[in-house]
Amino acid sequence: MPRNNQGELSPTLKQCYKYLKLTSRSFAAVIQALDGELRNAICIFYLVLRALDTVEDDMTIPNDVKIPMLRHFHLNLQDTHWSFHDSKEKDKIVLEDFPTITAEFQALAPVYQEVISDICCKMGNGMTVFLDRGVGSLHEWNEYCHYVAGLVGIGLSRLFSASKLESPEVGRDERLANNMGLFLQKTNIIRDYLEDVLQGREFWPKEVWGKYGRKLGDLAEPDNRQQALHCLNELITNALELVPDCIAYMTRLHNQSVFNFCAIPQVMAIATLERCYNNPAVLTGVVKIRKGEAVKMMMGVSNVEKVKAIMHYFTSQIESRIPKDDPNAERTREVCSKALACT
Numbered sequence: 195m196p197r198n199n200q201g202e203l204s205p206t207l208k209q210c211y212k213y214l215k216l217t218s219r220s221f222a223a224v225i226q227a228l229d230g231e232l233r234n235a236i237c238i239f240y241l242v243l244r245a246l247d248t249v250e251d252d253m254t255i256p257n258d259v260k261i262p263m264l265r266h267f268h269l270n271l272q273d274t275h276w277s278f279h280d281s282k283e284k285d286k287i288v289l290e291d292f293p294t295i296t297a298e299f300q301a302l303a304p305v306y307q308e309v310i311s312d313i314c315c316k317m318g319n320g321m322t323v324f325l326d327r328g329v330g331s332l333h334e335w336n337e338y339c340h341y342v343a344g345l346v347g348i349g350l351s352r353l354f355s356a357s358k359l360e361s362p363e364v365g366r367d368e369r370l371a372n373n374m375g376l377f378l379q380k381t382n383i384i385r386d387y388l389e390d391v392l393q394g395r396e397f398w399p400k401e402v403w404g405k406y407g408r409k410l411g412d413l414a415e416p417d418n419r420q421q422a423l424h425c426l427n428e429l430i431t432n433a434l435e436l437v438p439d440c441i442a443y444m445t446r447l448h449n450q451s452v453f454n455f456c457a458i459p460q461v462m463a464i465a466t467l468e469r470c471y472n473n474p475a476v477l478t479g480v481v482k483i484r485k486g487e488a489v490k491m492m493m494g495v496s497n498v499e500k501v502k503a504i505m506h507y508f509t510s511q512i513e514s515r516i517p518k519d520d521p522n523a524e525r526t527r528e529v530c531s532k533a534l535a536c537t
């Protein structure tokens with residue numbers, strides 16, 4: 195942890211790390227373990243993204259307020275006084291005390307500020323495209339996930355390269371960086387089906403669920419159980435197509451702290467997809483990896499061979515239980531064997 199000449203963190207930086215621990219539970223420690231200038235840059239990036247996400251998620255903010263707020267959000271980084279006190283969300287503190295985050299954003303080297311500001315601008319504008327409407331085609335699913343997670347990967351990759359802890363290639367290859375984010379976000383969307391449906395939010399793409407039911411909420415009905423599982427399995431198959439790119443991305447990383455930071459969410463995601471595959475619990479409750487399993491996995495991902503082994507294990511588990519009567523069985527087998535070929 196960098197110290198000023200008194201050996202202490204500035205009060206605002208200390209406060210930012212408090213907000214990080216408050217808003218990201220187990221992941222804060224992984225961010226704090228990052229080397230050099232990346233630690234503060236990614237701590238601030240994470241908090242700024244959390245603030246933007248809090249605005250997007252807050253259904254009590256009317257669209258005529260929310261749309262300009264999302265589109266102009268990146269400008270708040272230049273305004274040390276901007277804050278927002280009308281949020282009802284659990285992480286609202288990052289909006290109420292945004293000046294603390296802005297102060298530390300402005301203390302970052304300009305190259306990091308430029309990346310964070312550019313990503314916020316693109317993400318905020320992208321979020322407005324999908325406000326109050328569900329996701330239609332698979333192309334739109336990829337577009338939405340690009341805005342809320344792919345851009346995070348692109349931004350992180352630019353920060354990694356700017357810090358010189360990773361090669362320029364990592365920051366240049368937007369396709370791999372984007373797909374790292376898509377893998378995490380598609381997994382979150384698949385897992386959070388019921389929570390989102392109960393809050394009136396539809397992130398499952400209609401191009402897929404429309405084949406299995408009249409309304410997305412119908413898939414939660416016991417009578418539609420079989421159709422719902424076929425839909426779930428098709429979406430998981432779509433997410434598994436990203437595994438080769440995620441492995442290719444992580445193979446390029448050379449800094450251990452950056453590798454851990456990237457690998458831990460990826461192994462959590464493949465474990466979550468495996469837990470969700472053909473699992474009716476996704477439609478009736480929440481499927482979460484238990485803390486103990488998560489910690490075990492977090493300890494075991496120190497190099498790309500170990501990540502490949504974990505990806506191999508969970509992909510094989512899925513492949514071994516593809517239902518005979520699943521309409522996408524053949525496609526799922528193909529995607530699993532392609533993923534296994536990379537591990």
Ligand SMILES: CC(C)(C)CN1C(=O)[C@@H](CC(=O)N[C@@H](CC(=O)O)C(=O)O)O[C@H](c2cccc3ccccc23)c2cc(Cl)ccc21
Pocket residue numbers: 217218219220221222236239240243342343344346347348350371374375376378379455456457459
């Ligand atoms: C939507 C999301 C996937 C981008 C959120 N996202 C992540 O999920 C975090 C993990 C996290 O926050 N886990 C939380 C989950 C939770 O709160 O339940 C935890 O406490 O375990 O990881 C990602 C993240 C980390 C490393 C590389 C990435 C590449 C592309 C995109 C995202 C990448 C993240 C990095 C940054 Cl800088 C900002 C956000 C994220």
